Amino acid sequence: MKATHFGAGNIGRGFIGEILHENGFAIDFVDINETIIDALRKRNSYEIELAAQEKTHITVDQVTGLNNQKEPDAVIDSVATSDIITTAIGPNVLPIIAELIAKGIQKRRQEGNQTPTDVIACENMIGGSQILLEKVRTYLTEEDLTYVENTVGFPNAAVDRIVPIQQHEDPLFVSVEPFCEWLVDDTQSKAKQIRLDNVGYVSDLAPYIERKLFSVNTGHATTAYTGAHYNYQTIGEAIADERVLNQLKAVLKETGDLLINKWDFPREKHEQYIEKIVERFKNPYISDDVSRVARTPIRKLGYDERFIRPIREAKTYGLSYQALVDVVAMILQYDEPSDEESVRLQEMLKEKDLTEVIQDVTGLTDNTIIEEIVEKAGSN
Ligand SMILES: NC(=O)c1ccc[n+]([C@@H]2O[C@H](COP(=O)([O-])OP(=O)(O)OC[C@H]3O[C@@H](n4cnc5c(N)ncnc54)[C@H](O)[C@@H]3O)[C@@H](O)[C@H]2O)c1
Ligand SMILES: O=P(O)(O)OC[C@@H](O)[C@@H](O)[C@H](O)[C@H](O)CO
The missing domain is CATH 3.40.50.720 (NAD(P)-binding Rossmann-like Domain)
Structure with a gap:
């Protein structure tokens, strides 16, 4: 074979x-x-x-x-x-x-x-x-x-x-x-x-890929961009900071509520899944660079990607998504010279109005969400 x-x-x-x-x-x-x-x-x-x-x-x-x-x-x-x-x-x-x-x-x-x-x-x-x-x-x-x-x-x-x-x-x-x-x-x-x-x-792969992408990857990216915001170089260093850990937990609560509502995952089981993810991020035998996990920020801000899709869906379910918006605002600030997409994103932000950049990069048309991101990004 x-x-x-x-x-x-x-x-x-x-x-x-x-x-x-x-x-x-x-x-x-x-x-x-x-x-x-x-x-x-x-x-x-x-x-x-x-x-x-x-x-x-x-x-x-x-x-x-x-x-x-x-x-x-x-x-x-x-x-x-x-x-x-x-x-x-x-x-x-x-x-x-x-x-x-x-x-x-x-x-x-x-x-x-x-x-x-x-x-x-x-x-x-x-x-x-x-x-x-x-x-x-x-x-x-x-x-x-x-x-x-x-x-x-x-x-x-x-x-x-x-x-x-x-x-x-x-x-x-x-x-x-x-x-x-x-x-x-x-x-x-x-x-x-x-x-x-x-x-x-x-x-049916949908519940599983959404659970993985919107828990492991949304959580990982949250740790990376929040970590970058506080100038950490590795995921291990970042997650040791209470502010980063609290942001991670708040985001995983929001995506967790969405996944439980949408796919009927038993709450207790989902909470165990989240705990396991947080432990995986803390693995002391791994050194994972913030820049790897935060790579290609324009891709990660995509319409069906790990932040914008759960934000859009949480809104339709009437669920909270403010912690996710906080991270989107941090992604817009992510400035990593070795990352082509980060460089491009920062250039776009210099050349265009913030609202226009958010529309271009995320594909969002929902003005409420766009305004919430603009407001958060402006206050950072
Ligand atoms: N690393 C992880 O923890 C992990 C876990 C799950 C899924 N993934 C996914 O797997 C994919 C790869 O991630 P990775 O971490 O292994 O990245 P990586 O950069 O280590 O590997 C990608 C490989 O693709 C090669 N490549 C790039 N452009 C190419 C081209 N035009 N033609 C041929 N080869 C090319 C690179 O040389 C590199 O060896 C991504 O979609 C990632 O999201 C990664
Ligand atoms: O590969 P990306 O850029 O989509 O995401 C970065 C990491 O979150 C990712 O590679 C994880 O390590 C992986 O998905 C864990 O299964």
Whole structure:
């Protein structure tokens, strides 16, 4: 069995690689990072360490690397011959790799491969695989589209494991938190012959992806942007400050109330889920940079993303969302020179009126919410 995985970065090597490996897959990692690709090619294996007192090690072997910029044909061949295709490359990069995935699918069809497969986007976003499918479609013929309809699934997924930026002598070594969860929408899967161990196949992903994105990621981002507001460099330092912890708890109360109302999660169970998340953020064996968790602030301010969507929905349920608005105001102030989106956001704020920037970046049309954000941002 073989997998093609796009994105040999932190979560790609630190989680998706582990699961595919333990399920018996050889893995072609596709990336543009030459150091990582060369090392994968040379060594065909790498080590994962669990960031806990015991420091358990896992060896992932039968792996190699392909550079999509330098050897696109090899990537197309890999997609054409793999049993499963996965990505963990970042939502902004999905449109860039869509053409190669499309050409790989086209080649599968031309070679008469009728075995169903799945393309699973393991990104922090709602509807990631289906959004990728929309991009892939634009490169396909009618004949290819019929083939996709019959044999290629694009099941949405939710993946959860904190994997910080890695700074080791070995470029492939990756230290990860012990906790992990990977859920796939079974109704969108076509490769029914492949059921991965330690992956949950669910009949409705919506409650799970919303619970993950609006608890883990909204909470993580809250810790990061509030931490940046108080000049902290790491999540561990930030969460040790009561002001940050209180902001985190207030935000998770708001998204928790929304999730409980919307999806009927039992309150007690949800509170336990939140407690566990807060403990995960405090993991003393992990050092996670505020700048990683706060990365790409324009993306994180998106209409369906971790702040604006819960704000919009909390309002329709008549629930409080003021703590979320507080964080949105802090994101607008987030000034990190190494982050292209932060730089762009700060330039936009210099060139345009605040209301206009909020409308452009968030896609919001609700004037009440926009005014609440403007008022909060103005008072910071
Ligand atoms: N790190 C985590 O804790 C975590 C957990 C769950 C989900 N995710 C999600 O997984 C995705 C990847 O996150 P990450 O933390 O692993 O990021 P990362 O930066 O470590 O990995 C992304 C990889 O994609 C590669 N890449 C970028 N542009 C490319 C291109 N044009 N072509 C080929 N490769 C390209 C980079 O070189 C890098 O190796 C994101 O969507 C993120 O939200 C991350
Ligand atoms: O990857 P992002 O930029 O969407 O979000 C940053 C972190 O919150 C995220 O990577 C978490 O570590 C991860 O989602 C935990 O499962």
